[in-house]
Amino acid sequence: MLKALRLASGEEFDMALQHAIMTALLEDNMSGFELARAFDASLGFFWRATHQQIYQELKKLADKGLLRSQIIPQAGKPKKIVYSITLAGRTTMARWVFETSKVQEAKDDLFVKLYNLSSENLSHMVAEVELRRGQAMKRLYLYEQIRRAHYRDPETLPTRRKGIYLALGWGIQQGEQFLQWCDEALELLSRSEGSP
Amino acid sequence: MLKALRLASGEEFDMALQHAIMTALLEDNMSGFELARAFDASLGFFWRATHQQIYQELKKLADKGLLRSQIIPQAGKPKKIVYSITLAGRTTMARWVFETSKVQEAKDDLFVKLYNLSSENLSHMVAEVELRRGQAMKRLYLYEQIRRAHYRDPETLPTRRKGIYLALGWGIQQGEQFLQWCDEALELLSRSEGSP
DNA sequence: CTTTACATGTAACTCGTTACATGATTAA
């Protein structure tokens, strides 16, 4: 049987990006372009998306009546299409939070590569871990800047902000843990260089 | 222009699962079914895959000449198709390790949901975090069992095993960090219940 | 007589990525 038939009665599937987009639009009305930038600055830490995908999903959401679009002409700039969430969209989001999200499994081929560690590729793996360490440092620095700027005192934050604080805190702790792991890995690997 | 044309000269893309499969087959010849179980027990901690996907990729790998298949009739059980890695496959893997892997971004809608935290859904989010905490505990326990059984003394392990030890170590540290985060989150959330 | 384990697959779909197209304005 076709999935279209199976899901005919309004059942739903994943659509995590759609929910991330609506989350951003609950804060502020935005165009696709602005959304893409907003993702880079905050929500994208937890759900990455390209502008191409964002435009596609915006259209689908508008078709479903969860978003409303409005064309804004601009002087000296191309016109933009600003989206805002509808009442139906708000209701959908309020319900969505109550659905149990399934655990996301890690997918990282750095670790698959580690399963293939050998004396031939050991120095390359050291270089890869060092590269990742540098990237993690940069990300961590960014997260900590944001926390220092906007989430200094968690107790006094309004509820919604507390949630963002917690998400950010996870990112920071994760980053710190990864840096620590990198250092341990680099030490073990360097002690192995030269010996079988 | 078509991607098929663009990639005509043998350029490659992702295929991370194919590399994970070959990684497992470097250790031991296996059938698709056995591979699926092996993934559940070890490699799948870092790259999850279903049996359906594994069967597909096995065929592609055999078509490319990176794997060899052999039909094994079994008494009292269905016949199985055992795959082994070819010389070409080994070469491919040895080269693959030297390619720089791109960073995998997190995708977890638990954190997207946290962006939507409100007094209405606060108790539900508490329940979700508790659920995740329980799942993380179970996984962590499994990882630690494996480490205790097979990776007691990292210094004396052969190089390949050291890599697996490091991967496992990352999983364990990550799990511990997540448990800690859950506890902090639950505390902050519980202090918020009742107040705006 | 039913469930679990073994064993291999196909069909249909959604999700996400990469390449590419288009066109305006502003700053070096």
Add this chain to the structure above:
DNA sequence: TTAATCATGTAACGAGTTACATGTAAAG
């Protein structure tokens, strides 16, 4: 004149998921 920023999109594909099909044999 070249590059960067703003702004919106299409085409094609790869990656991954879910449902479903098919069958044997052992264990309860």
